[in-house]
Amino acid sequence: MREFPLVDPGPGEVLVRITMSTICRSDIHSYEGKRPNPCPGILGHEIIGIIEQIGDRVGADMRGSVLEPGDRVTWTEYFFDGECWHRDVLDMPQKCPGIRKYGHDLATEPPHFLGGFAEYCYIQPGTGILKLPDELSDEEATPLNCGVATMVSVTEAAGIDMGDTVVVQGLGLLGLYGCAMAKARGARLVIGLDAVPPRLETARRFGADEVLNVEQVETTTLIEQVRSFCPPDGADVVVEVCGVPGVIPAGLEMLRTGGCYVLGGLVNPDADVTLDANVLLRKWITLKGIHNYHPRHLIQALDFVMGNRHRFPFKDIVDSRFALNELDEAFRRASERSVLRAAIVP
Ligand SMILES: [Zn+2]
Numbered sequence: 001m002r003e004f005p006l007v008d009p010g011p012g013e014v015l016v017r018i019t020m021s022t023i024c025r026s027d028i029h030s031y032e033g034k035r036p037n038p039c040p041g042i043l044g045h046e047i048i049g050i051i052e053q054i055g056d057r058v059g060a061d062m063r064g065s066v067l068e069p070g071d072r073v074t075w076t077e078y079f080f081d082g083e084c085w086h087r088d089v090l091d092m093p094q095k096c097p098g099i100r101k102y103g104h105d106l107a108t109e110p111p112h113f114l115g116g117f118a119e120y121c122y123i124q125p126g127t128g129i130l131k132l133p134d135e136l137s138d139e140e141a142t143p144l145n146c147g148v149a150t151m152v153s154v155t156e157a158a159g160i161d162m163g164d165t166v167v168v169q170g171l172g173l174l175g176l177y178g179c180a181m182a183k184a185r186g187a188r189l190v191i192g193l194d195a196v197p198p199r200l201e202t203a204r205r206f207g208a209d210e211v212l213n214v215e216q217v218e219t220t221t222l223i224e225q226v227r228s229f230c231p232p233d234g235a236d237v238v239v240e241v242c243g244v245p246g247v248i249p250a251g252l253e254m255l256r257t258g259g260c261y262v263l264g265g266l267v268n269p270d271a272d273v274t275l276d277a278n279v280l281l282r283k284w285i286t287l288k289g290i291h292n293y294h295p296r297h298l299i300q301a302l303d304f305v306m307g308n309r310h311r312f313p314f315k316d317i318v319d320s321r322f323a324l325n326e327l328d329e330a331f332r333r334a335s336e337r338s339v340l341r342a343a344i345v346p
Helices: 025-031 138-145 147-157 173-184 197-205 219-229 245-254 277-282 295-308 324-335
Strands: 014-022 046-054 072-075 120-123 129-131 165-169 189-194 210-213 235-240 255-263 286-289 318-322 341-344
Touching: 014 072, 014 138, 025 324, 046 120, 046 138, 072 138, 072 295, 129 295, 138 147, 138 295, 138 318, 138 341, 147 173, 147 295, 165 173, 165 245, 173 189, 173 197, 173 235, 173 295, 189 197, 189 219, 197 210, 210 219, 219 245, 235 245, 245 255, 245 277, 318 324, 324 341
Parallel strands: 165 189, 165 235, 189 210, 235 255, 255 286, 318 341
Antiparallel strands: 014 046, 014 120, 014 341, 046 072, 072 129
């Protein structure tokens, strides 16, 4: 545990007192050294907090509400302040070269506080800020700015339509929200796949109509079972959110001709996989990769959770709380998957 001085927020900055941050799978990869991160750093990018102090030239939140000290807010997990062709021409602000993300900086350099596992965070210029409604619990609100917004982006890219059949490969936080969003977007049937039995059960409460344990059957049988649920030709959409490249060939086999496959979980490099690309051609497959999200997806994530929080038990996903000095324990539990989403409460 280290201490650094707080200073007044600079122009465009907002100082927030963190009320909760959750451990995302990518934090675990960094913590375990599988992903380069400057050290010592403050990990954590799924963060919410209460505005303590506002710097000059800070505008309203993304919906136009004036920001004031005492407001509880979430904000985009990334920030970029400058000219950007990807943002202005392609409408892909999340892919601006030089974009920075919270939880990815050296803590020894000012302003020190740019990550979630700390008492404070300085929201930087070029961040989309969003006020949180009082009704929403911290547990429901904290994963909004990474997992939930990303899943809005993924399910939008999948083009899920009324009456579609949707397969979700992996039932962690992304997958559970994926099941719920697929239903909310009008899917007729949602099939959840995972190897962890409690997650399969949980998925049913998040809208999965059928769940299959991928470790209990041969892959060919699994593909047959999924296809039998989606007559006459297989699923309209398959979404990968398990982070395991080896599941892609099976996922493609589950699709109908003309179906869409979206990659949402393969966030690490070297995700090599061997597949018969002729399948893509022959079956008219649309293959999409989705990384991060547009600021509008954060607004939609909030609205989706507000509109469906009585239909799906979002509050149960963040199922454990740890203090800052219990961070190692929290990471251990999150890594071994004995908790679904670990929350750090400073
Ligand atoms: Zn994340």
